[in-house]
Amino acid sequence: MGEEQLLLGLNLVGIIVFSASGAAAAVAKRLDLFGVTVVGVVTALGGGVLRDVAINEAPPVAFTDWRYPVTAGLTAAIIFWLHGRVFRLRKTMLTLDAAGLGLFTVVGTVAALDAGIPQVGACMIGMITAIGGGVVRDLLTAEIPVVLLREIYAVASLAGTIVITVCHHFEVPPLWSSLGAAILVFGLRLISLQRNWSAPTPKGPATA
Numbered sequence: 001m002g003e004e005q006l007l008l009g010l011n012l013v014g015i016i017v018f019s020a021s022g023a024a025a026a027v028a029k030r031l032d033l034f035g036v037t038v039v040g041v042v043t044a045l046g047g048g049v050l051r052d053v054a055i056n057e058a059p060p061v062a063f064t065d066w067r068y069p070v071t072a073g074l075t076a077a078i079i080f081w082l083h084g085r086v087f088r089l090r091k092t093m094l095t096l097d098a099a100g101l102g103l104f105t106v107v108g109t110v111a112a113l114d115a116g117i118p119q120v121g122a123c124m125i126g127m128i129t130a131i132g133g134g135v136v137r138d139l140l141t142a143e144i145p146v147v148l149l150r151e152i153y154a155v156a157s158l159a160g161t162i163v164i165t166v167c168h169h170f171e172v173p174p175l176w177s178s179l180g181a182a183i184l185v186f187g188l189r190l191i192s193l194q195r196n197w198s199a200p201t202p203k204g205p206a207t208a
Contacts, residue, residue: 006174007107010182011048012071014103019044019072021096022137023079028093029141033080039140040076041069047132051108054125055115094193097134097146101153102185105130105160106178110168119165126161127154130185152192155199160185 022043026036045062052060062068108129112122131147131154138145147154160181167177191197 006178007110010103010107010178012067014100014107015044015048015068015071016075017096017103018047018100018133019075020079021093021100022133023076024083024093024096025137025141025143026076027080027083031141033077036080037073037076039137040079041072042140043133043137044072044075045069045133046136047104047108047129047134050132051111051125051129054128055112055117057115095190098186098189098193101130101134101157101189102160102182104133105157105185106164106182109161109164109181110174110178113165113168119169122165123158123161126164127157130154130157130160152188152197152199156185156188156192159188 019040023036023040025043026039031039045068048062048068049060052058052062105126109122109126111129112125113119117125134153135145135147163181163184164177167180
């Protein structure tokens with residue numbers, strides 16, 4: 001499998017899981033079919049649009065390749081109709097979000113490296129790609145974005161971007177580095193949820 005086909009596959013799988021995550025969050029807020037579809041599509045495509053803007057790819061691929069919005073829209077519609085038979089919404093949403101976080105971390109970082117972005121910048125773009133859609137999802141569903149809370153979220157993505165850039169430097173085959181980074185991010189996110197790991201917060205009472 002070539003690197004281009006690998007990235008396309010990861011992109012589409014990431015779009016499916018992030019669209020499902022966004023749609024599940026919208027269903028939990030009791031939005032109608034249109035609202036669920038909009039939230040699912042924006043969640044799935046938001047991070048990729050930010051990535052393409054950052055690497056100066058215009059127009060963003062989400063607007064030029066019909067497979068991206070159609071895949072996101074169909075996934076969101078399926079979640080709307082089948083959620084009651086398939087999920088316990090919160091647990092499923094968190095699992096899907098963790099999977100999307102891992103996949104989009106890989107896609108964003110690899111795309112940035114391929115565009116000639118230096119390693120530190122590629123890490124930043126990879127993380128933005130991974131967390132961008134989730135931030136928009138949380139804002140649209142009136143939640144504080146997960147990335148701003150104590151949970152290990154952006155840190156897990158950042159760890160994945162570092163794995164990708166190090167593997168790229170040592171010319172590790174893209175398939176293995178991508179799978180390893182995605183699994184690392186997914187695992188870190190789920191373990192942090194199960195064990196209540198969190199980033200440090202300020203000590204003592206808040207002051208104005």
